Amino acid sequence: MRLRTLLGDYPCTAALKNGSVKSDLVDFDFVEYSPTNKGFKPMVREGAFDVSEMAIVTYLMAKSFGKPMVLLPNVGAGAVSARLRALQCEAGNR
Secondary structure (H helix, E strand, O other): OEEEEEOOOOOOOHHHHHOOOOOOOOEEEEEOOOOHHHHHHHHHHHOOOOEEOOOHHHHHHHHHOOOOOOOOOOHHHOHHHHHHHHHHHHOOOO
16 A cells, blocks of 8 residues: 655654655655645645644644544654753753
């Protein structure tokens, strides 16, 4: 199965995007948008992707308008989480 995918470039997505992590069942066709949030609109309005990164507020608004979407949360990749992790590392808490 091949899935058209919108996913930003982050340390936590690098292995998936560069192919070092693979599946025998699923192939990802990564679509590049810069910045990534420019792809949210075509995802919500046209269903342009099979899998898409999306801000939680964008998802909630889409659901309120009856868009057929399923949320698979991964909040660990958020900017706040990354900043907190960086602060933990600086403080010696690994």
